[in-house]
Amino acid sequence: MPELPEVETIKRELEKTIINKKIVDVIVNNPKVIKEPKKEKFIKELKNVKIKKIIRKGKLLIFKLSSGRYWTVHLKMTGQLIWPGNAQKSRVSFKFFDGKILDFNDLRLFGELRIVDDWRKLKFIQELGPEPFEINTTQFKELLKKRKTKIKVLLMDQKFISGIGNLYANEVLFKTKIDPRRQVNKLSDKEKELLFKEIKNILSKAIKYGGSSVDDYVRVSGNKGDYMKFIKVYDRKGEKCFRCKGTIKRISLGGRGTYFCPKCQR
DNA sequence: AATGGGACCTGCGCGC
DNA sequence: TGCGCGCAGGTCCCAT
Structure with a gap:
């Protein structure tokens, strides 16, 4: 996508x-x-x-x-x-x-x-929210204030922050060890800072590798993107977690498939 | 504001 | 083997 x-x-x-x-x-x-x-x-x-x-x-x-x-x-x-x-x-x-x-x-x-x-x-x-690259950590934390929804749902909300879809929301939360079901207001300052940092890191790296070819996405040339090899959780239901050997679980959040490791994402 | 549902579409993969 | 159903997700829209 x-x-x-x-x-x-x-x-x-x-x-x-x-x-x-x-x-x-x-x-x-x-x-x-x-x-x-x-x-x-x-x-x-x-x-x-x-x-x-x-x-x-x-x-x-x-x-x-x-x-x-x-x-x-x-x-x-x-x-x-x-x-x-x-x-x-x-x-x-x-x-x-x-x-x-x-x-x-x-x-x-x-x-x-x-x-x-x-x-x-x-x-x-x-109605579009800012892109992660257009704001700083302080502004990101400010945006999160007063929000009580689940963090993964918020990350995918284009009115909150723009550019993140289902695949990268899953990947960012895995990287930061945050359970996608966590309520935003329950995240610590440290977690919010880490989250913001990794959003930018992962999106930058994905751009560097030409995106992820899951489903129908291909580059203009028709070739696939190369970020696939860095994907840690998306579409890995039932498979072993690369970090802790737990089992990747699939649940539905915001009507979308959500993949995470219940063992190391807390 | 949050939540959950359906709608838009089509092809694929699963289960029976 | 073959068929039918559910699922995939970006965005909008509606009801609660």
Whole structure:
């Protein structure tokens, strides 16, 4: 599932391929992923404009166009951006002046494409919490104050902090030996500091290795990310804990699969 | 504010 | 072997 490191990887790779290139055609194989404006207008907005800049905010990719408007892409769970593509199994494809194609694939059709005047006005963006890299420890601890929910649910809440999804929430809590069910207000100062440090460490390392290819995520090239080999708990139900030889357990928190070691995560 | 549920989708893996 | 069901998770939305 694409989280901050995966989306950042895609952003960096696309910066090497489509910046300053003109889109000459848009092929829509399934209009469902186009959220605004309607298909015809969407195509018109992208035809004969260049991609000037790529921005990432949380898990959202934003392309600044030469028209001054913005094209946004949310990959949700199964979205992929592939270069060069072929428009064969894509939902929408973008043909550039040199004949090369960027594919937007999305098996489960949850992805969202938009053209907007200003991405900063999107409701999703306005409500988005800060990224871990935009705040310091003091601010992180301040955000946690007065919250009483389970720590794992809060880490995945994009309105609280943006960029962390299910996989990295599980990994960060394993690394810090914190039980995902712990109430936020019961965490010690030391635990909060450690948590914040490891959020940044793990996300940075995942970016360095090009993200984690679980489920459908792949890099722009179609290759898998390399962070897989560092994953300690995600999807390891019933297997031995790498740290204490306990058994990894799977429970549901916030409606999501939660993996942890009940023996060493307290 | 917290919690839990369903909705959106499709392919895969499990159990019978 | 084959079929049907539950599950996967990012986000929104609703009820309590």
